[in-house]
Amino acid sequence: MTEQAIISxxxxxxxxxxxxxxxxxxxAGLLGLVIVTLFILWSIIQGSLELLASYxxxxxxxxxxxxxxxxxxxxxxxxxxxxxxxxxxxxxQDILSRILYSIPYSAAYPAFLVVLSAILIGAALGISAGYLxxxxxxxxxxxxxxxxxxxxxxxxxxxxxxxxxxxxxxxYSFIIVWWPIYARLFRAETLRxxxxxxxxxxxxYGVSPLRLFFRYLFVNTVDPIIAYAxxxxxxxxxxxxxxxxxxxxxxxxxxILGEMASDGLSGLPLAWWWAIFPSVTILIIALGFVLLGxxxxxxxxxxxAY
Amino acid sequence: MVGRDFAIFVIRRAINAVITLLLLIALMFIIxxxxxxxxxxxxxxxxxxxxxxxxxxxxxxxxxxDAPLYVQFYNYLVGVFTGNLGFDPIYKEPVVEIIMxxxxxxxxxxxxxxxxxxxxxxxxxxxxxGNRNKWLDYLIRAxxxxxxxxxxxxxxxxxxxxxxxxxxxxxxxxxxxxLLPAPKSITGVPLIDALIEHDYAFAYSYFIHMILPMMAVxxxxxxxxxxxxxNTMLDVLESxxxxxxxxxxxxRRVVVYGSYGLRNALIxxxxxxxxxxxxxxxGAYVAEDVFLYHGMGYLVTxxxxxxxxxxxxxxxxxxxxxxxxxxxxxxxLYGILDPRVRVT
Amino acid sequence: MAVGLHTEVVVMLLSIRDLFxxxxxxxxxxxxxxxxxxxxxxxxxxxxxxxxxxxxxTLGQAIARVLPGNAVVSGRIMVDxxxxxxxxxxxxxxxxxxxxxxxxxxxxxxxxxxxxVGYQLMEAxxxxxxxxxxxYSEDRAYEMAIQALKDLRFPDPEVIMLxxxxxxxxxxxxxxxxxxxxxxxxxxxxxDEPTSALDVTIQAxxxxxxxxxxxxxxxxxxxxxxxxxxxxxxxxxIVVLYAGRIMEDGDVESIIREPMHPYTQGLIAGVPDLSKFxxxxxxxxxxxxxxxSFLDLPSGCxxxxxxxxxxxxxxVQEPPLTKHDNRVIRCWLYxxx
Numbered sequence: 001m002t003e004q005a006i007i008s009x010x011x012x013x014x015x016x017x018x019x020x021x022x023x024x025x026x027x028a029g030l031l032g033l034v035i036v037t038l039f040i041l042w043s044i045i046q047g048s049l050e051l052l053a054s055y056x057x058x059x060x061x062x063x064x065x066x067x068x069x070x071x072x073x074x075x076x077x078x079x080x081x082x083x084x085x086x087x088x089x090x091x092x093q094d095i096l097s098r099i100l101y102s103i104p105y106s107a108a109y110p111a112f113l114v115v116l117s118a119i120l121i122g123a124a125l126g127i128s129a130g131y132l133x134x135x136x137x138x139x140x141x142x143x144x145x146x147x148x149x150x151x152x153x154x155x156x157x158x159x160x161x162x163x164x165x166x167x168x169x170x171x172y173s174f175i176i177v178w179w180p181i182y183a184r185l186f187r188a189e190t191l192r193x194x195x196x197x198x199x200x201x202x203x204x205y206g207v208s209p210l211r212l213f214f215r216y217l218f219v220n221t222v223d224p225i226i227a228y229a230x231x232x233x234x235x236x237x238x239x240x241x242x243x244x245x246x247x248x249x250x251x252x253x254x255x256i257l258g259e260m261a262s263d264g265l266s267g268l269p270l271a272w273w274w275a276i277f278p279s280v281t282i283l284i285i286a287l288g289f290v291l292l293g294x295x296x297x298x299x300x301x302x303x304x305a306y
Numbered sequence: 307m308v309g310r311d312f313a314i315f316v317i318r319r320a321i322n323a324v325i326t327l328l329l330l331i332a333l334m335f336i337i338x339x340x341x342x343x344x345x346x347x348x349x350x351x352x353x354x355x356x357x358x359x360x361x362x363x364x365x366x367x368x369x370x371x372d373a374p375l376y377v378q379f380y381n382y383l384v385g386v387f388t389g390n391l392g393f394d395p396i397y398k399e400p401v402v403e404i405i406m407x408x409x410x411x412x413x414x415x416x417x418x419x420x421x422x423x424x425x426x427x428x429x430x431x432x433x434x435x436g437n438r439n440k441w442l443d444y445l446i447r448a449x450x451x452x453x454x455x456x457x458x459x460x461x462x463x464x465x466x467x468x469x470x471x472x473x474x475x476x477x478x479x480x481x482x483x484x485l486l487p488a489p490k491s492i493t494g495v496p497l498i499d500a501l502i503e504h505d506y507a508f509a510y511s512y513f514i515h516m517i518l519p520m521m522a523v524x525x526x527x528x529x530x531x532x533x534x535x536x537n538t539m540l541d542v543l544e545s546x547x548x549x550x551x552x553x554x555x556x557x558r559r560v561v562v563y564g565s566y567g568l569r570n571a572l573i574x575x576x577x578x579x580x581x582x583x584x585x586x587x588x589g590a591y592v593a594e595d596v597f598l599y600h601g602m603g604y605l606v607t608x609x610x611x612x613x614x615x616x617x618x619x620x621x622x623x624x625x626x627x628x629x630x631x632x633x634x635x636x637x638x639l640y641g642i643l644d645p646r647v648r649v650t
Numbered sequence: 651m652a653v654g655l656h657t658e659v660v661v662m663l664l665s666i667r668d669l670f671x672x673x674x675x676x677x678x679x680x681x682x683x684x685x686x687x688x689x690x691x692x693x694x695x696x697x698x699x700x701x702x703x704x705x706x707x708t709l710g711q712a713i714a715r716v717l718p719g720n721a722v723v724s725g726r727i728m729v730d731x732x733x734x735x736x737x738x739x740x741x742x743x744x745x746x747x748x749x750x751x752x753x754x755x756x757x758x759x760x761x762x763x764x765x766x767v768g769y770q771l772m773e774a775x776x777x778x779x780x781x782x783x784x785x786y787s788e789d790r791a792y793e794m795a796i797q798a799l800k801d802l803r804f805p806d807p808e809v810i811m812l813x814x815x816x817x818x819x820x821x822x823x824x825x826x827x828x829x830x831x832x833x834x835x836x837x838x839x840x841x842d843e844p845t846s847a848l849d850v851t852i853q854a855x856x857x858x859x860x861x862x863x864x865x866x867x868x869x870x871x872x873x874x875x876x877x878x879x880x881x882x883x884x885x886x887x888i889v890v891l892y893a894g895r896i897m898e899d900g901d902v903e904s905i906i907r908e909p910m911h912p913y914t915q916g917l918i919a920g921v922p923d924l925s926k927f928x929x930x931x932x933x934x935x936x937x938x939x940x941x942x943s944f945l946d947l948p949s950g951c952x953x954x955x956x957x958x959x960x961x962x963x964x965x966v967q968e969p970p971l972t973k974h975d976n977r978v979i980r981c982w983l984y985x986x987x
């Protein structure tokens with residue numbers, strides 16, 4: 001584009017606050033940032049309350065921020081009103097409370113567990129493949145090819161089913177399905193970075209392999225991957241909701257967003273709120289990550305200038 | 307297109323597809339054997355709910371589940387290539403027959419759905435890129451962002467509420483009017499069978515039942531495709547040869563939508579088309595659940611509810627094969643579109 | 651008040667006044683070209699010389715109006731009396747190709763990879779025919795393409811027409827693009843480092859072709875390069891660009907014999923084959939340091955941090971373009987109040 005705008009990583013934004021300002025310059029990015037921040041804050045607060053409640057064996061502790069007890073039975077199939085903002089389901093339980101209660105473990109835990117694990121595994125395999133090359137690289141490429149030849153969710157379903165379709169089984173299944181993309185991304189970035197002089201300089205200098213891995217390779221390959229990971233949080237949340245919808249990855253007793261939508265099918269078309277509100281919640285959370293990730297990718301990819 | 311070079315190219319791609327298929331078979335075999343390491347646990351897969359110990363032993367005998375791994379793998383390979391994937395404990399029929407009954411029903415609408423998504427998405431992506439930062443761009447971007455973030459069941463439910471329940475234009479559930487007699491099974495594809503026999507009542511009913519699930523799948527896969535189509539177009543429009551084309555005096559319309567912009571953007575998009583087809587399967591799983599549409603998705607969700615893991619496993623296998631075939635077709639398309647590829 | 655080189659009342663073919671070009675970037679605005687004032691007459695070959703990062707490609711792209719979308723432009727670019735910057739997109743299209751054409755630096759990315767050479771040449775022929783009012787005929791277009799390829803010394807033009815760009819070498823592609831220029835016959839041809847990606851033997855060939863083109867077509871050629879000796883070989887006039895500003899502008903012989911601007915002197919000092927032409931009155935020194943980044947331009951005269959003759963005023967105020975005999979110069983050493 002211009003002859004010399006060689007923008008180093010430090011040059012785009014030197015601190016987290018600057019990144020936030022850059023993201024917020026775009027109204028869509030700003031909206032995404034707001035949604036994601038609210039989501040994370042709520043997950044931390046409510047999630048901690050839930051953990052505390054189960055640790056202290058005092059369940060109602062987890063309900064203090066909710067309008068109603070998510071398990072309490074009330075008038076069934078009531079449309080949205082002032083008391084029940086999102087209406088009630090077939091059992092008379094307040095849908096809004098159930099949604100708020102389930103957000104931490106329906107959406108936040110799967111998203112962060114899966115993406116972070118996939119990044120670590122993918123980084124380890126991808127960077128080593130890109131750096132060492134040879135048959136190890138060839139093997140990795142072939143294996144990821146095989147994985148990527150099946151639609152992710154389809155594969156996730158079968159592995160989860162094989163793992164007895166429990167919640168943890170679903171998480172493991174996602175991790176297994178998700179790491180190949182990150183391995184590929186890290187490998188591609190490593191190949192690009194490997195060609196750069198400072199890596200060769202470090203090698204000549206005798207830097208230990210572990211230090212090389214972290215301080216040179218990982219740090220410099222991780223940027224575009226962060227932007228992709230942001231989008232991916234949204235992808236995992238959507239994927240988890242799909243699996244939950246068709247009956248995989250459930251925990252008996254705990255309300256789960258995707259499952260609520262599936263239950264709500266029996267309320268159609270009259271009790272539309274039963275299925276719609278959980279679905280819209282998932283939509284908004286995913287939207288936040290999509291907008292944020294999209295904006296980040298534009299900034300890092302140099303497409304954000306105008 | 308040089309004839310001989312192209313033929314070699316096609317053959318190489320075909321070999322590649324077969325290798326990927328074999329790797330896939332190996333991968334699935336390994337996954338199963340890691341999760342179920344003992345013959346007895348494997349036997350559970352083929353057993354129905356609550357099998358007795360004697361039943362499990364019988365299954366181990368029947369499928370040679372205690373044989374060494376390479377023998378089992380060999381048996382498995384033979385099974386795959388002869389179309390024998392075992393006997394389903396719930397339906398009490400060979401798995402392959404059950405799948406082959408439902409498979410065409412799903413393919414009949416997800417293939418056209420993928421084609422529509424690709425055509426629509428490519429065009430709108432190009433329009434968005436060509437009108438960068440103007441209102442048309444923002445409109446298209448808003449649309450794809452929303453469809454991308456929507457859970458597929460939300461899309462399906464909305465479609466059902468609006469078109470079937472509110473407006474009453476299309477049927478809400480089912481894949482055909484149950485009261486109509488089914489056509490003779492000639493090709494195995496109900497819609498085509500009906501058309502061959504001039505059974506227009508059946509064909510019409512089948513068709514209108516197909517529209518909503520197809521729309522659901524299109525809208526679901528549309529988001530990610532259009533976003534990447536737009537980004538690809540933007541990148542292509544910044545390349546040197548586009549700049550030279552403008553410098554020559556070609557009009558903006560010709561450059562953006564003609565052989566410089568769109569045509570070059572198609573090349574990387576071909577790989578995306580395969581991804582869209584793969585995504586269409588996911589959309590199908592969910593849409594069939596919402597619309598009670600009796601295809602592969604319905605088979606999968608019932609298999610999950612009925613705890614029939616072997617069915618889920620084999621369905622996945624078929625889905626994967628269809629994606630590998632789609633990949634092969636895309637590779638050929640790639641060779642047609644990009645002259646640089648054919649030489650190797 | 652800016653001053654151009656030619657002061658005759660004759661309307662120049664190309665007349666640039668107060669051109670400013672900047673880019674909108676993520677971090678804010680980047681100012682690249684400033685106070686560009688230039689007149690070019692037909693038949694002139696102007697060598698625009700500058701180091702990489704001086705804004706010379708931007709200048710070329712600005713004239714052809716093929717800048718990227720985030721560019722901000724102000725000023726006037728007059729071609730035959732018409733201000734190109736005031737034209738709408740559609741009107742500008744008609745000027746590109748037959749009035750202004752540009753050759754790009756990297757031959758390997760200049761041609762459309764999915765179409766044959768013949769298709770792209772005939773496309774140019776069609777544009778030429780339509781603009782001249784001729785009815786388009788495919789046969790005639792084919793003839794024009796073949797003839798252009800022959801003029802560029804291709805021994806087997808019919809075969810080349812069927813080839814794809816990836817099947818040609820860099821030198822061949824550059825000659826194909828030159829063939830396009832022959833077909834289009836633009837009044838102004840801008841060539842952005844057309845020989846940088848080629849090896850030396852091909853370079854010589856291409857340079858000769860340029861000179862022939864200029865004679866044949868009577869076009870004005872703006873030859874952009876970082877290599878002042880190359881500019882010397884090919885140009886009738888040299889314009890020296892630094893940090894987005896014109897530093898010196900004069901006819902080629904006098905600039906080489908008596909370079910006035912310290913930067914120009916430094917450029918020539920780096921080339922022994924040229925330095926020998928310089929008259930004894932001029933003291934040549936090579937220049938230390940690097941050109942500034944556009945993100946962080948120095949105050950006053952942009953060259954002052956590297957200038958061996960820097961004075962206090964240079965650090966504070968940027969000198970304007972002033973006329974000195976037949977030379978235009980931007981330097982406090984030569985007055986300009």
